[in-house]
Amino acid sequence: MCGVVGLYHPNGELAPRLTYYSLFSLQHRGQESAGIASFDNHIRQKRGMGLVTEVFNDEDFELLAGRSVIGHVRYSTTGKSKLENAQPFVVKSKAGYIAVAHNGNLVNYVQLRNELENEGRVFTTNSDTEVISQLLSKFLIEKKDITHALERLNESLVGSYTLTMLFDDAVVGFRDPLGFKPLCVGRIDEGYIVCSESCAIDALGGKFIRDVKPGEAVIIRDGDIEFVKIAESERKAVCIFEYIYFARPDSIIDGVSVYRARSEMGKVLARESPADADFVSAVPDSGITAAIGYAQESGLPYFEGLIKNRYVGRTFIMPAQSLREASVRLKVNVVRENVKGKSVVLVDDSIVRGTTSRRIVQMIKEAGAKEVHMRVGSPPIIAPCYFGIDMKSREELIAANHTVEEIREIFGADSLAYLSLEGLLEAIKRAGGGRDYCLACLTSRYPVPVPGEECVC
Template sequence: MIDIFDKDKMEEECGVFGVYKHDTEKAVSQLLYYGLYALQHRGQESAGIATNKNGKIFQHKGMGLVSEVFRNGTVKELEGNIGIGHVRYSTAGESKIENAQPLVVSYKNSHIALAHNGNLVNARALREMLEDGGVVFQTTIDTEVIVNLIARGLRNGIVESIKRMVEIIKGAYALVITTEDKLIGIRDPHGLRPLCMGKTKNGYVFSSESCGLDAVGAEYVRDLEPGEIVIVDGEGVNSYSQNNWVKKKLCIFELIYFARPDSVIDGISVYLSRHNAGKILSQESGVEADVVIGVPDSGIPAAIGYSEASGIPYGMGLIKNKYTGRTFIQPNQELRVEGVKIKLNVLKENVRGKRVVIVDDSIVRGTTSKRLVEMLREAGATEVHFRVSSPPVTHTCHFGIDTPYRKHLVGAMKTVDEIRDMIGADTLAFISIDGLVKSVGGGTTFCKACFDGDYPMEVPVVED
């Protein structure tokens, strides 16, 4: 059984999407819907859309998947030629409708809608400062801190207000905003969270991943640079940079796990990076075996790469039930103990009597890895060799990825041999940090803090 409630993976962050059409009579709500649908893998907790018609904001949001939130013609009721959308997994703030995004606020004669992917490391201090100044918060998410900082500076114009906000906040963020007659995209000064721009026949699109552009037929233009602010309005596209203090550090876990394999982030193919990781993993930790299998979905490209490099045939070994969404009825403890195969099941014909190499993208707590090994042995595998296409996760993320406290990270508490004994595999090997960096093209432009503790900025001290 795979207990889907163990939280034994780095949980998704959020996805943001924005659309601008020059024709003010054209509605963008349906494009936003399809864009969010393409980004659904980044968050399944809540979804929302806010559209802008002549400065007036229309919005609809709710708990659940995009297809659950937007039913019965609600999309068509959202008027306007500018709009933003959001799919959420909560990394800051509770899971409730008040924290769903986009956030919409009114300030004097202005209306602002904002959607945020990421996490601020100084949100608490900024929130206290704003509360001391009389600001009343309606949510518990750091996104509301951002939108209030923008609203406070609007007397100097939207551009100057955003520039000042970017100087104050610290952390990871990709933002899409609509106010007045504008669509705005912003990427944090380290480029930790991805954000790209595309062009349509009569407008522009912002998306967390390029697969969102593909979904609406937009042509990829480029990724926003770290610290860049891009404003689209009737006059065209204007860019404002923060080049005096930017330092690119894209979250490497985007390429390992979060992004869809058909996306390209900062010029790097997600699929090819995972495929390369599998090849390098085979070179670093080869083993004699009869079949290579991957853990769906993000472990499969690495498994194929491992197979190609090693010469060991690739086969389907685990079948995923793709319909266990957030509304799935949770099994009781008795069913869990009995081992009901809820999310993954073994294709016995491909593993029975064979020495199996199983490739996964990561090991966080280790409970799922242990159950996978047990399932393969129960299905008749004679040997189980576990290979991981990322290094051991040893540190907590502070930038929008939901990781457990360090004491719950098996890579921080145990050696590789101890982890192997815990999960019951015959052998266990992780890709090296150097090998991982090589798989994504090399360089020093990645945040690998979850593996090496080298954070790109000062982070809060948390109790383990």
């Protein structure tokens, strides 16, 4: 998914530290690399592989001093997991300095890159974010105007693109017209922050102002803030996986509390698929909120059947399948005293490849559980994502290749049930949301044209 930050603060020594804290709050969105770029007469940057705390130290903040700053945490979709693909990307052109941090994925990346190479532009990475950087440079040379550049950029891109950018000393945030990925704005002391999730604003003690609307840009320069409509769209396609899994539960996205949405998913799931069991447990951490909702609705007690090692990252967003498999036992351990001889309802937020779920059910059974009833707080994931989630092919998606009963047998669970699509939308509606979401991974119907796929555009 990736997490992006754009920040302005009149204290140039404090601004990069605040950006660091913001990125730390968004660490769940990407754990492969992190980077910060700042402007002080010219752009300075630091990028590195690993977690935010591993990339930056106190000396870096002195070198990165500047009032205008952007930052990024990454997990790879387009572009391999290596340092040259870490963000932000920086371009120096006739129009000035440009730095770009990108959350999303371009469907027409190859076509755009070929066109730019034919114009003589040289690329140093295989990341689609470098394409965005080069296009912005090109459009700013045409006319040194931020609004013009973003309008031209929007005309060129197909896919998902939530961006934070530096145009010299201007901090800019932009959200694509369908609003695939979240972006919001907050007030911090004498400055402002633009970021992927509201939890980053809270971490700085800031005040949430509002979400950036789909197709809208926010421009911050010299302490002044302006919202500019760049593109119109009659519909939205907010990524449903933000509410199911990716976002932190304490965030609010487009007016919807992620915690409330997941709790409602658990409640609807309990009504749709009850189980005769002794207690409800969760696959931590992302399944906890739905499990609590399931327990509340079903009247069953909630206990911890699994304990998570908080020092192991999110296995779903690890880049290699072998790493995901090896990390399961490191990630969670069974509370034997709680599960031995008991029938357990085990609630997870979603099942993608099934590797972790299969191993966890086995672990609980090996610890002496009498029965394990698996319940999933989302519908089956049956189609790949082309917009920034690491689900690249149907071959790796267990629900695209097996029936629910077959999956139950693979896991060794005593029963298995998913939340229905109607139940998912009902849960989000009960949390205050609408129905304008990208459901492609659940329906195989895509909101923008994707070669070889059905489009509902």
